[in-house]
Amino acid sequence: MKNFVKNQIKKSYEVKKNMLDNEKLIDEILEIGNLLIETYKKGNKLLIAGNGGSAADAQHIAGELVSKFYFDRPALPAIALTTDTSIITAIGNDYGYEYLFSRQIEANGVKGDVFLGISTSGNSKNIIEGLKTAKEKGLITIGLTGESGGKMKNLCDYCICVPSRETPRIQEAHILIGHILCSVIEEAIFGKGF
């Protein structure tokens, strides 16, 4: 049983090590960081969505931006589209689960905003519909996925495909990337070194 535990730590570590050695992936994180910095400087906002553990990630990232990450500074606008049970149950009941995020993007997204879709398979229908509506409304689209990228890969303006096929390991890398993006944004806009 000890090895069972150790094996999972090892797998998580190996995914992170592969990311560290992948210069293209590091550049992609920085490119998205710069895009989000520009988005905030223009006065636009970030909308985030995911299912299950990725819904928690969406809320986690929005929390860092609206509250604070490392230090006290003005709030940054970010909305997780996974939190309002009245909206979610109404859309799910009246239109269908696949329209959960697209309907909210239709309501709250404006040109220049960014939609971040998080999905380990890259194939969750409500994220795919969200990406389509986001594009139609002039939002910039970012995806966080697993190795294959699924259908999201060709639908997103920017897509980071974490080099793993295991949902929990992919999620662990997604939240690392989310944290890095929050730190880059906070430092670039409000840090003393800038």
Ligand SMILES: O=C(CO)[C@@H](O)[C@H](O)[C@H](O)[C@H](O)COP(=O)(O)O
């Ligand atoms: O957290 C986990 C597994 O670690 C699950 O709740 C997982 O997020 C759910 O099965 C999701 O429905 C998976 O969707 P996706 O990542 O393929 O979009």
Ligand SMILES: [Zn+2]
């Ligand atoms: Zn999980």
